[in-house]
Amino acid sequence: MMRNALLSIITIATALGAASQVPVDSVQAVDTRYSTCDPVVIRISRTNFSVGVVANAGNSELSPYYIGSNYGGVLTQQYSVLAHASLEHNIDMQKRFSWGAGIEAWGGYASSAGYQRYVGNGQFEVQQQHPARIWLQEAYVAAKYRSIFAVAGQARKSSPIVEEWLSSGDLVWSNNARPPVGVRAGFIDFQDIPFTKGWLQIKGEFGYFREFDDKWLENHYNYYNHFITTDTWLHYKAFQLRTNPNKPLIFTIGAQSACQFGGTADYYENGQVIRTVKMDADAKAFWRTFIAGSGGNSAGDSFVEGNHLGTWDIALEHGIKDTDKTLRLYTQWLWEDGSGIGKMNGFDGLWGLEYRNTSGLPLITGAVIEYIDFTNQSGPIHWTPNDRPGTPIISHSSGADDYYNNYIYNGYQSRGMSIGSPFVKSPLYNQDGYMRYRDNVMRGFHAAIEGFFSHEWFYRLQGSYRKAWGTPIIPRAGSVDDFSMALRVYYTPDWLTRWNKVERLTINATVAVDHGKLYGNNWGVQLGIYYNCNLFFKRR
Numbered sequence: 001m002m003r004n005a006l007l008s009i010i011t012i013a014t015a016l017g018a019a020s021q022v023p024v025d026s027v028q029a030v031d032t033r034y035s036t037c038d039p040v041v042i043r044i045s046r047t048n049f050s051v052g053v054v055a056n057a058g059n060s061e062l063s064p065y066y067i068g069s070n071y072g073g074v075l076t077q078q079y080s081v082l083a084h085a086s087l088e089h090n091i092d093m094q095k096r097f098s099w100g101a102g103i104e105a106w107g108g109y110a111s112s113a114g115y116q117r118y119v120g121n122g123q124f125e126v127q128q129q130h131p132a133r134i135w136l137q138e139a140y141v142a143a144k145y146r147s148i149f150a151v152a153g154q155a156r157k158s159s160p161i162v163e164e165w166l167s168s169g170d171l172v173w174s175n176n177a178r179p180p181v182g183v184r185a186g187f188i189d190f191q192d193i194p195f196t197k198g199w200l201q202i203k204g205e206f207g208y209f210r211e212f213d214d215k216w217l218e219n220h221y222n223y224y225n226h227f228i229t230t231d232t233w234l235h236y237k238a239f240q241l242r243t244n245p246n247k248p249l250i251f252t253i254g255a256q257s258a259c260q261f262g263g264t265a266d267y268y269e270n271g272q273v274i275r276t277v278k279m280d281a282d283a284k285a286f287w288r289t290f291i292a293g294s295g296g297n298s299a300g301d302s303f304v305e306g307n308h309l310g311t312w313d314i315a316l317e318h319g320i321k322d323t324d325k326t327l328r329l330y331t332q333w334l335w336e337d338g339s340g341i342g343k344m345n346g347f348d349g350l351w352g353l354e355y356r357n358t359s360g361l362p363l364i365t366g367a368v369i370e371y372i373d374f375t376n377q378s379g380p381i382h383w384t385p386n387d388r389p390g391t392p393i394i395s396h397s398s399g400a401d402d403y404y405n406n407y408i409y410n411g412y413q414s415r416g417m418s419i420g421s422p423f424v425k426s427p428l429y430n431q432d433g434y435m436r437y438r439d440n441v442m443r444g445f446h447a448a449i450e451g452f453f454s455h456e457w458f459y460r461l462q463g464s465y466r467k468a469w470g471t472p473i474i475p476r477a478g479s480v481d482d483f484s485m486a487l488r489v490y491y492t493p494d495w496l497t498r499w500n501k502v503e504r505l506t507i508n509a510t511v512a513v514d515h516g517k518l519y520g521n522n523w524g525v526q527l528g529i530y531y532n533c534n535l536f537f538k539r540r
Contacts, residue, residue, distance in 0.1 A: 025364075041181060046092060050532040054508075058524030061113040062429060064512040066462055066486030067524045069422035070169055072137060072156070073178045074106060075417055076428060076528060077130065079088035081109035086137075087535070091144050093188070100142040102155070107134035116432045118224035118271045129219050131415075137178060150185040157184070160203075160240055160254060161313040161330055162353055166368040168446035168464065169421040171332045171350055172256040173310050174427070175234060177417035180234055182209030186490070190242055198246075204239030208286065222433025229410050232263035233281055234419075238311065252315040252502045258419070260409045261306030263288045279306075307406040309336050309420075311349070324359035336401040337380035345401060346376030351419070361452040372423050373443040377401040377472050405442045411436040422497050423466065425518060439468035439518065440474065444482075452487045458490040468518055482518035487511050493520045503533040 022432050056067055071321050075082075087512050090124030113129035115265045119125050140153030159170035168309075169176055182449040184207025214230040221228045227503040240254030262281030267274050279285070287293070288305035315330035335341045340348070351368040378401050382503045404412040404420060416428030423446065425439045444466025452458055463485040470476035491507045 007408065008279065017068040024289040027230075036362055047089045047535045048532060049535045050070070050084070050086045050530060052528060053082070054084065054528035055081045056510075056524060056526040058522060060522045061111075061431070062522055063521045064486070064514045065464075065484040066511060066512040067481070067518055067526050068417075069217070070429075072175060073417040074137070076417070077110040077113060078524075079111040080104050080109065082110070084265050084530075088138075091149070091188075093144075098146050098150075102138050103136065104138040105134065105136055105185075109133070114431060115220050116222050118222055120271060124222070124373050125222070127219070131417070135178075144188050147187050147189065147191050148185070149188040151182045154179050154181045155317055160238055161252075161258070161315060162350070163356075163366065163368060164350065165460065166354070166448040166450060166462075167209075167352065168350070168370050168372060168423045169196040169418075171334045171421045172238075172258050172309065173419060174421055175278060176422040177414040177419050180209035180211050180414060182207050182234070184208075184236070185310050190245070200245050201242045201245070203242075206237035206290070207235070207251035209236070210235040211414050213415045217410065217435060220416065221435055221511045223268060224433070225268055226434065226436070227265050227267045227408070227410075228435060229408065231281075232260050232409060233289075233350065234241070235259040235261065235286075237290070247390075248319050248321065250315075250317040250319075252313070252317070255310060256313060257291050257292075257308060257310035258412070259292075259306040259308045259413065260406070261285055264408070265279070265408050270387065279408070304494060307409045307412075308421070309334070309404070310341075310344075310414060312341075324358075325355070325357045328356070330354065334374070334403060336403055337378075340401055345378040347373050348376045349373065353384075361455050363453070364449060364451040366451070368447065369450040370446045371443075372402055372446065372466070374424065375443050377403065377441065378506075380472060402472050404437045405471065411435075422463070425458045425468070429519065438471065438474070439476075439480070442466050442468035456492055456494060458492070458531060460488040462486045462488075466518065480517040482514060482516035482521070484514045485512065494510070503531070506530045506532070 053073070055061060056079070058064060058067070058078050061075060061078050062068065063075050079247060084106050086102065086104035088104075089100050091100040092098040110131045112130040113128050114126040116124045117127045136154060138154050138156065140151055142149065142151035142155070156175065157173060158164050158175065159167070159173065160514035161171050164175055184205055186205040187203050190201040190203045192198050193202055210233055217228055217230060217457070236256070238254060238256040240252055242252045243250055257416060262279050262285060264279070266276045267276070269422045285305055292304055292308060297309070300400070312333040313330070315328055317326055317328040319326050329352070331345060331351045333340070333350055339345060350370055350372050352368055355364070355367045357365050380400055394438055404418065404424060406412075411427045413427050416426055418426045420423060423444065424442065427437060430438060444464060446462070446464040448460065448462040450460040452460070463483075465483050466483070467479050467481040468476070469479050488508065488510045504528070508526075508528040508530070512526075513523050514520060514522040
């Protein structure tokens, strides 16, 4: 009951409006922060054209953690040589009505990785799988009127709480996986709440999406035990309240909620299908998902329609007097059910400190340090008497939250990449064909720093350490750990930048390493060259 009530509160608040966030939200205006030196999001005008080539290589079948994570699921394999082209027209925030559109395509070669598949008679074979040779990363249209926006298609959506390129990743919706296809709408930015005289503002968003990753799941599943669920839908909503942003101290509080629903689950035992469950995806299911209502008689959804998860998001930002520097404390409290919503899962969540300097071209433009803890999970036991008719044990225990996993849906992922935080090892790395998360009981630290060596040279250094103990349902006998690090360098030569940055050439190099039993001892390198220009060669 408490879970449904609180989810309904989130929904009601969300219905007041929705927001798109910078820097990588495809419906937002041009963002000029230096952290957007990443090639896939450079924007120097309203209408941009970009082409590029990127290649990576390493010593293991899958790329190291920091090459593969938080970049839209583009570079996941040991070897890749990919070409990229994009065309986008951004919304003009200064106009009452404005429209936007974009398309981004990738194509080329990526090496294969081996995944086990059951072939009968007690035998498994290793199937070599690789990403598509060509795909769309984005294809969308968007519009705004006054403060309201809508976007349809496949478009990036950035986090409302964490810095996209420095953070380990938003716990609900990060930049780790390829964007799904769908529609979303709401407020384009924070809006003043009436009668508060600007002291309190609100924003939020909601949308429905389809993953279209069935082929990936079918190609990577082992067809032996557990289950595979295809044809699923995804619902997302969020809202935030913020105090006056023109004051030295800014407080923000909000919530995010995501839900997998619909689809068909095939359960396997020793290579045989033992049960098939088809979940509703009709108008009633869409509505029940929106309000977090009971699934009624819907198969697989006897408690609440779909698989819900979300966060409580809190941030406190302080602007350092007479400078362009800010410090920001932030946290995300992850939940999977009512126990987490009520913060009965202890210290679980993401806890971060961010520093930002936007004056000139400093050596340090931004830095973060984060602590991520998923070890409490509301306790070790989950027990619901209704699940076990006839049991004499009538007590209820809502522990063993098993973050990002569900009893009827695949792990909270798209094409093997976590939709939430990549800090939890994604199912992509399960080369035995298991489609869920194996190590969501974990804790660790992440740190990152970025800035300018000069006006032509930009860098980003990232590092992390984590330890994992399996899941609450399938714990490990011991722990496994990982240390990962990456250095990214971007070079934008002056002699190739003309007409007030109407054109720009950026060369990028990355070196990354993993060490430990969680990911293995891996190294990898990545090189890229990207050309970006105003399509009409006009000055800003």
